[in-house]
Amino acid sequence: MATSNTSSQNIKPEVTRPTANFPKNVWGDRFLSYIHDANEVIDIQKQHIKDLEDEVQKELLATLSQPLEQLILIDTLERLGIAYHYEKEIEEVIKEIYDTYHDFYGEIDLYHTSLLFRLLRQHDFFISSDMFKKYKDENGYFSEAINEDVKGMLGLYEASHLRLHGENILDEALTFTTAQLRLMATTKLSYPLAV
Structure with missing residues (x-):
């Protein structure tokens, strides 16, 4: 009888482990195969x-x-x-x-207008800076409505660097966007724009 007690004591209980649901590897199976030929x-x-x-x-x-x-x-x-x-x-x-x-440019927002202007100018197509007049108020200043459009302000800032001599609206745009973006950087912006 002593042997049956010791044999029952030597049996280990079955341990169940939870399975892990690891996410798929971003590398895929790229490193599972080995190619000998460098070519x-x-x-x-x-x-x-x-x-x-x-x-x-x-x-x-x-x-x-x-x-x-x-x-x-x-x-x-x-x-x-x-x-x-x-x-x-x-x-x-x-x-x-x-x-x-x-x-279509009359119907698009400030960001897309600025992007259109910048890309056309960068690719040597002349496009008038008058397209930004729609963002000015009746007093000739840039509208308060665009102050909250950070993406549009960044686009206008970039577009204003492609101004030609005598394009006053883009000179004003550079001054306006520089001041507004500095103000936003210290008060309103969050990641990733604040970086």
Whole structure:
């Protein structure tokens, strides 16, 4: 009987552990396989880059009927420093937007107006600074309504740096936005704009 007691004491109770639901790894299974040939790795990376370039090119051309989306995409590509991959497509899109902007610019907000102005000027298309007159009040000052539009104020600030000699409205815009953005930076802004 002593042996049956010791055998029952040697049996360990079954332990159940909860399963962990870890999120998917952002790297995927990239590091699970090993390729011995360095040239094969380079070829795979080149193909991946080409696929991504094609995807962006399709996106750029897919938004032909949405000029504001095109402007945002072009601005993003330029800020990322990869616009040189799409120079031909960007020039075609910018030319198309220049030819048709009169149809839609009256209905867009300060941010998109500033983006339109800045991108057209950066790509050597002359566009009148008079498009910013709609943001002035009856006294000739910039409207109080745009004081709360931080994104629009930043856009106007950037656009004002592309002014030509004698464009008083852009001189005023630079002074106005500089003062307002400094005031906002000390009082109203939160992350990520305050950074």
